Amino acid sequence: MHEISLLEEMREILQQQARRQHFSRVRQVTLDIGKLSCVEPEALRFAFDVVMKDTLAEDAVLVISVSEGIGVCQNCNKRMSLESLHEPCRHCAHPFVNVIEGADMKIKDLLVV
Amino acid sequence: MCGICGCGQPEQNHAQHSHHGHEHHHHDEHETERLVRVEQDLLSKNNRYAEQNRAYFQRHGIFVLNLVSSPGAGKTTLLVETIKALKNDYRIAVIEGDQQTEHDADRIRASGVPALQINTGRACHLDAHGIGHAVKALNVEDNSLLAIENVGNLVCPSSFDLGEAHKVVVLSVTEGDDKPLKYPDMFHAADLMLLNKIDLLPYVDFDVERCLAYAKQVNPDIQVMPLSATRGENFAVWIDWLKHNLSVKDAA
Numbered sequence: 017m018h019e020i021s022l023l024e025e026m027r028e029i030l031q032q033q034a035r036r037q038h039f040s041r042v043r044q045v046t047l048d049i050g051k052l053s054c055v056e057p058e059a060l061r062f063a064f065d066v067v068m069k070d071t072l073a074e075d076a077v078l079v080i081s082v083s084e085g086i087g088v089c090q091n092c093n094k095r096m097s098l099e100s101l102h103e104p105c106r107h108c109a110h111p112f113v114n115v116i117e118g119a120d121m122k123i124k125d126l127l128v129v
Numbered sequence: 130m131c132g133i134c135g136c137g138q139p140e141q142n143h144a145q146h147s148h149h150g151h152e153h154h155h156h157d158e159h160e161t162e163r164l165v166r167v168e169q170d171l172l173s174k175n176n177r178y179a180e181q182n183r184a185y186f187q188r189h190g191i192f193v194l195n196l197v198s199s200p201g202a203g204k205t206t207l208l209v210e211t212i213k214a215l216k217n218d219y220r221i222a223v224i225e226g227d228q229q230t231e232h233d234a235d236r237i238r239a240s241g242v243p244a245l246q247i248n249t250g251r252a253c254h255l256d257a258h259g260i261g262h263a264v265k266a267l268n269v270e271d272n273s274l275l276a277i278e279n280v281g282n283l284v285c286p287s288s289f290d291l292g293e294a295h296k297v298v299v300l301s302v303t304e305g306d307d308k309p310l311k312y313p314d315m316f317h318a319a320d321l322m323l324l325n326k327i328d329l330l331p332y333v334d335f336d337v338e339r340c341l342a343y344a345k346q347v348n349p350d351i352q353v354m355p356l357s358a359t360r361g362e363n364f365a366v367w368i369d370w371l372k373h374n375l376s377v378k379d380a381a
Contacts, residue, residue, distance in 0.1 A: 018285035
C-alpha cells in the first residue's frame with residue numbers, strides 16, 4: 017500500500033498550497049495518474065478518505081483522470097501509445113522504447129474555499 | 130535538529146518520523162469555491178531527496194546499492210556473505226528496512242559492520258528522506274560500500290528512488306520463474322538481477338532459461354547473475370562485480 021504514502025504526500029502538498037494560495041478548505045482534488053505509473057486508482061480512492069480525515073480536505077471529492085502512456089522508440093524514433101512499461105516498439109519491434117509521458121502522478125488542480 | 134529537511138526532529142529515530150500535523154479549518158458556507166492550479170507530482174519530494182542523497186554519495190565516494198526482493202529471497206544472507214568476502218578490504222555499512230524488528234540489523238552487526246534498522250511500520254518501502262537521515266545517523270564513512278536492504282516487497286519499492294547507484298533485484302529459485310512478468314515494474318526498474326539459491330534447482334520446478342527470458346522481456350538491459358549465497362556457487366561473480374564497481378568509483 018504505497019498509496020498511503022502518496023496520499024500523505026498529497027496531504028502535505030495541500031497544506032502547503034493552502035498557505036501559499038490562501039484557502040482553508042479543499043472540496044475537490046483532481047489527480048492525473050499516468051497509465052504507466054505504479055499506482056492503482058482504486059487503492060488511492062480507498063485510502064483517500066482515511067488519510068484526509070481531520071484535515072482541510074476532509075470530505076473532499078477525489079477525481080482521478082488517467083492519462084495515456086506515450087513512448088518514443090530509441091531505434092526508429094516513432095512515437096506510440098504504451099499500455100505498459102515494457103513494450104517493444106510496435107513499428108520496428110526494437111526492445112527499447114523511452115517513456116516520455118504517463119509515468120507520473122500529479123495533483124492537477126483543487127476546488128477550494 | 131534535522132539538517133536535511135529542517136523538520137526539527139533529532140537525528141536518531143528520525144527515519145520513522147512523519148511530518149504531518151493536523152490542520153483544522155472551519156468551514157464557512159458563504160465562501161465561494163474557486164479552482165487553484167497545483168501541477169505537482171506526488172513523487173517529486175521523494176525524488177528531490179533522492180537527488181540530494183545521490184549528490185551526497187558522489188561527494189563522499191559512497192557506492193550505494195538498493196537491494197529489493199520479495200520476502201525470503203535471501204537478501205540478508207546474501208549481504209552477510211558479501212560482508213564476509215569484502216570486509217577486510219573495504220569499508221561497508223548497511224541500512225536495513227523492515228516493517229518491524231531489529232533482527233536483520235542484528236545479523237549484519239554480528240558480521241562485523243555497522244548497520245541501522247529502519248522500521249517502516251505500516252509502510253511497505255523505504256523512502257529517500259528516511260535514507261538521508263539513516264546515512265547521517267550511521268555516520269557512513271567516505272569511500273565505502275553502503276548496502277540498503279529494502280522491505281521485502283516486489284511492488285512498492287520500485288517507485289521510490291533512494292539515490293542509489295544500482296537497484297539490485299534478488300529472485301530465488303524457490304519462487305516462480307514467472308516473477309519478472311508478474312511484477313514487471315520492479316524488474317524494469319532494476320539493473321541487476323541476482324538469481325539466488327541455485328543450489329536448490331534440482332529440488333524445485335524452476336526453469337532458469339524461461340525466467341531469464343521473462344526478465345529480458347521486461348528489461349532488455351538487465352544484467353543477470355545466477356548464484357547461491359549459502360553454498361557459494363558463482364558467488365565470486367557477484368563479488369568481482371562489486372570490486373570492479375568499487376574500483377571504478379575510486380578512479381572516478
